[in-house]
Amino acid sequence: MTRxxxxxxxxxxxxxxxxxxxxxxxxxxxxxxxxIYRLGNFMELSEPDKQRLRESIVRSITVEKGKNLIxxxxxxxxVHIVVDGWACRYKHLADGRRAILAYLIPGDVCDVHIALLxxxxxxxxxLTSVTFALIPRETVNHIxxxxxxxxxAFFWASLVxxxxxxxxFVNNTGRPADKRLAHxxxxxxxxxxxxxxxxxxxxxxxxxxxxxxxxxxxxxVHTNRVMQKLRGDGLIAYDNKQLTIxxxxxxxxxxxxxPGYMHLTEEALKQ
Amino acid sequence: MTRxxxxxxxxxxxxxxxxxxxxxxxxxxxxxxxxIYRLGNFMELSEPDKQRLRESIVRSITVEKGKNLIxxxxxxxxVHIVVDGWACRYKHLADGRRAILAYLIPGDVCDVHIALLxxxxxxxxxLTSVTFALIPRETVNHIxxxxxxxxxAFFWASLVxxxxxxxxFVNNTGRPADKRLAHxxxxxxxxxxxxxxxxxxxxxxxxxxxxxxxxxxxxxVHTNRVMQKLRGDGLIAYDNKQLTIxxxxxxxxxxxxxPGYMHLTEEALKQ
DNA sequence: CGGTGTCTTGACATTTCTCAAGTTGGGTGG
DNA sequence: CCACCCAACTTGAGAAATGTCAAGACACCG
Numbered sequence: 001m002t003r004x005x006x007x008x009x010x011x012x013x014x015x016x017x018x019x020x021x022x023x024x025x026x027x028x029x030x031x032x033x034x035x036i037y038r039l040g041n042f043m044e045l046s047e048p049d050k051q052r053l054r055e056s057i058v059r060s061i062t063v064e065k066g067k068n069l070i071x072x073x074x075x076x077x078x079v080h081i082v083v084d085g086w087a088c089r090y091k092h093l094a095d096g097r098r099a100i101l102a103y104l105i106p107g108d109v110c111d112v113h114i115a116l117l118x119x120x121x122x123x124x125x126x127l128t129s130v131t132f133a134l135i136p137r138e139t140v141n142h143i144x145x146x147x148x149x150x151x152x153a154f155f156w157a158s159l160v161x162x163x164x165x166x167x168x169f170v171n172n173t174g175r176p177a178d179k180r181l182a183h184x185x186x187x188x189x190x191x192x193x194x195x196x197x198x199x200x201x202x203x204x205x206x207x208x209x210x211x212x213x214x215x216x217x218x219x220x221v222h223t224n225r226v227m228q229k230l231r232g233d234g235l236i237a238y239d240n241k242q243l244t245i246x247x248x249x250x251x252x253x254x255x256x257x258x259p260g261y262m263h264l265t266e267e268a269l270k271q
Numbered sequence: 272m273t274r275x276x277x278x279x280x281x282x283x284x285x286x287x288x289x290x291x292x293x294x295x296x297x298x299x300x301x302x303x304x305x306x307i308y309r310l311g312n313f314m315e316l317s318e319p320d321k322q323r324l325r326e327s328i329v330r331s332i333t334v335e336k337g338k339n340l341i342x343x344x345x346x347x348x349x350v351h352i353v354v355d356g357w358a359c360r361y362k363h364l365a366d367g368r369r370a371i372l373a374y375l376i377p378g379d380v381c382d383v384h385i386a387l388l389x390x391x392x393x394x395x396x397x398l399t400s401v402t403f404a405l406i407p408r409e410t411v412n413h414i415x416x417x418x419x420x421x422x423x424a425f426f427w428a429s430l431v432x433x434x435x436x437x438x439x440f441v442n443n444t445g446r447p448a449d450k451r452l453a454h455x456x457x458x459x460x461x462x463x464x465x466x467x468x469x470x471x472x473x474x475x476x477x478x479x480x481x482x483x484x485x486x487x488x489x490x491x492v493h494t495n496r497v498m499q500k501l502r503g504d505g506l507i508a509y510d511n512k513q514l515t516i517x518x519x520x521x522x523x524x525x526x527x528x529x530p531g532y533m534h535l536t537e538e539a540l541k542q
Numbered sequence: 543c544g545g546t547g548t549c550t551t552g553a554c555a556t557t558t559c560t561c562a563a564g565t566t567g568g569g570t571g572g
Numbered sequence: 573c574c575a576c577c578c579a580a581c582t583t584g585a586g587a588a589a590t591g592t593c594a595a596g597a598c599a600c601c602g
Contacts, residue, residue, distance in 0.1 A: 091441050094527040099445045101437050116427045121434045121532040145419050156387045162433040163392045166372050172444045173488030174364045217444030256365040261392040
């Protein structure tokens, strides 16, 4: 009776990779492969389902660095999916600081929430220049109501995001700043790997120390010192917006990083 | 084409309230009204849907205080719903401390995750003696695949929980301990009110200071001092496991509490 | 070549932790 | 009914982590 879905891992559909960096013109044709790749982590999407997703995209837009895409309390008409670049969820604190709740990288859905909730409870803005693919809200609702397997896939993605949010909570609540940073870097490395955006132990890392500080809930000054410590200990290197993890096992151990919460497949973990 | 669901607020079905405290024998008949009440916050469930939910419950269990209900990495066979008492989600930190991720009160679903994910990424345990209603996982999957409106309702509950988790993240990451506690108490008061579990400005509050400390990521000692401060300032009173909020507006202001993230209806907010 | 954003450094202030020792209150066996 | 026991709550004093402020260094861009 119950058709169980098993987690399966598929390579991205032939010949098309989620844009690595810079602007290839593939993106302007609303490449949603990053999302399909990600959803495919949970279940194998059928060709018709994939096609359905691709056709749902009405257009794609590019937003320059540091701009608000969605503001708290709005109800956007479209669901946005990151195709290229880094964005973040955030809220403002009473004293004016910005609390970053999540980093969004290619394949991440910014706002499924608005398919069901009547307002955004946080904002989304870009940390680099970002390209988004847009699906009308009505289309998303239509998908939910007519294609169970796609609905499952979106629900799955949402549950995984919730799990990541819980781990961020644990990270910021229970670990000192140095381990906190180590843990965060481990996660970003793995998420990039799982999205096919990494060469070896190196990822594009265009964030400023302020961006990191706002996510970890510490000051820039302290972020700087903690970063120097990790560098000094030979765990990481950072140069020209490229982050290199010199000693993955050591960084993982130091940051108490256990990737179980990311719900990745075996393949994505090893790769 | 798209049938939009509007948020509606309904009183609990006649004559039955979510168990207030103590053990009434109503609970042993697998009262799931707390959940129906909660889901009903988003949309009016049809009578057949309500019936479907009630019939899904195969049994209810009572677990004594301080016991693990679900452990990390397990995949329980049933979805658990709190009917009476307080439980929590938590993870262990490397140094042995416990990080509480969420408090679960009547109407909260402990583990929908396992309908889609293959393992729990955190544990659930009781903070008081707790009664749970159980729905077999297979039944939940069946509901998802055959009753769109109920599936929507569960998805909605999951999105709201995610939103609450984000706010907990902001709270612990961006606010000092005293405001953190004020914010937490505001939330618990409102959640109880929205679940019909409050008289005036007073709620059952059976948590120890250790339970609070583990949720806020501070030590018991500091929790104690901060609590005294709120009491000293005349914001709250705490006696005999009853929490009284003397000055709601002041507590709200002090804790920067804005209930938007809870996605409650107007009615639930005013009441 | 100057300017602006980002990174880095130092000295001192504040929050929170640690440890260690009471105190209180409800429950339980004699 | 008393005596004691244990969990929970309180208190104090000193230590550690992180914040604040202020200034200088670096680097990229127009």
